[in-house]
Amino acid sequence: MRRLLAILHVFVLATLLSAGGAWPAERVSAAIVLAVDVSGSVDAERYELQRAGIAAVFADPAIEPLLDGGLAVAVMEWSDGHAVVVPWTILRRVEDAQALAARIARVKRTPGVSTELSLAMLAAAELLDECPCRPNQRIVDMSGDGPNNGPVSTWIARDQVVARGITVNGLPIVTPAEPDLAAWYAENVGGGEGAFLEVAQGFRDFARAMRKKFAREVAGRSGLDQPVVASACAACEIPAQRGGIEVAPDQHQVAAPRLVVAPGTLVLAVDEHVDRLQHEAVGLAAQREYSLGP
Numbered sequence: 001m002r003r004l005l006a007i008l009h010v011f012v013l014a015t016l017l018s019a020g021g022a023w024p025a026e027r028v029s030a031a032i033v034l035a036v037d038v039s040g041s042v043d044a045e046r047y048e049l050q051r052a053g054i055a056a057v058f059a060d061p062a063i064e065p066l067l068d069g070g071l072a073v074a075v076m077e078w079s080d081g082h083a084v085v086v087p088w089t090i091l092r093r094v095e096d097a098q099a100l101a102a103r104i105a106r107v108k109r110t111p112g113v114s115t116e117l118s119l120a121m122l123a124a125a126e127l128l129d130e131c132p133c134r135p136n137q138r139i140v141d142m143s144g145d146g147p148n149n150g151p152v153s154t155w156i157a158r159d160q161v162v163a164r165g166i167t168v169n170g171l172p173i174v175t176p177a178e179p180d181l182a183a184w185y186a187e188n189v190g191g192g193e194g195a196f197l198e199v200a201q202g203f204r205d206f207a208r209a210m211r212k213k214f215a216r217e218v219a220g221r222s223g224l225d226q227p228v229v230a231s232a233c234a235a236c237e238i239p240a241q242r243g244g245i246e247v248a249p250d251q252h253q254v255a256a257p258r259l260v261v262a263p264g265t266l267v268l269a270v271d272e273h274v275d276r277l278q279h280e281a282v283g284l285a286a287q288r289e290y291s292l293g294p
Helices: 003-017 044-059 059-067 094-106 119-127 154-163 181-188 203-219 276-282
Strands: 026-037 071-078 080-091 131-146 166-174
Touching: 026 044, 026 080, 026 119, 026 203, 044 094, 044 203, 059 094, 059 203, 071 119, 080 094, 119 131, 119 154, 119 166, 131 203, 154 166, 154 181, 166 181, 166 203, 181 276
Parallel strands: 026 071, 026 131, 131 166
Antiparallel strands: 071 080
């Protein structure tokens, strides 16, 4: 009997080794790459606001219901190139998430100057392929404060990533230097099933936007019965064929922006902070009005 068990043990090990030398991948509800901009426009203070905002998401005990089914998370910094600063980590308990938060807080910044967003998006997709997990959904979470200046057109990279069954969500950080960044992200970055944008009005709004974005990304994957909250995204559009969500360009001279979502989706309209400089420049009101599509 012992000999038989030993033979079976050797057979199982041989099977695992022939499959790549690893134990079976863990099943999780979602695998998410947090791709963070560290280009030249992100000074030390802005970098700390980003890092602290991401860490705060995982340090909060309120994350517990979002861990239902498990999450796989990796953090990647990008600029001229990219670097994985926190490798794949499986989260199933609050303690796992808080340990990840502590690790994020210790990250040393990756140096960079350019904003090669398109190459970063492709690198994030490769990183998802390397995840030691079996996710129900794969997500790239792109955040940044400027448009792409890399060698590959952003929409080409985005379409290649989406074709691999990956959802790309965007967190544009709108500043006076890039007042139309939300529209550019909607046109070039967001795509895939359920794609959406969460706009940060400046770096000091990053923590709020990241917390809200992460909750929305994960709530729909963990089976939680939570409403989808629509961002007040001025002047942006994600076509239905790329994500099922459309936020029409802001026509403040003619009509309020229009939000279209899939039938049966619960949407809550909320007021969003509007940067004072932008408010004065274009005369936008903080109050948005939304209508549901057919």
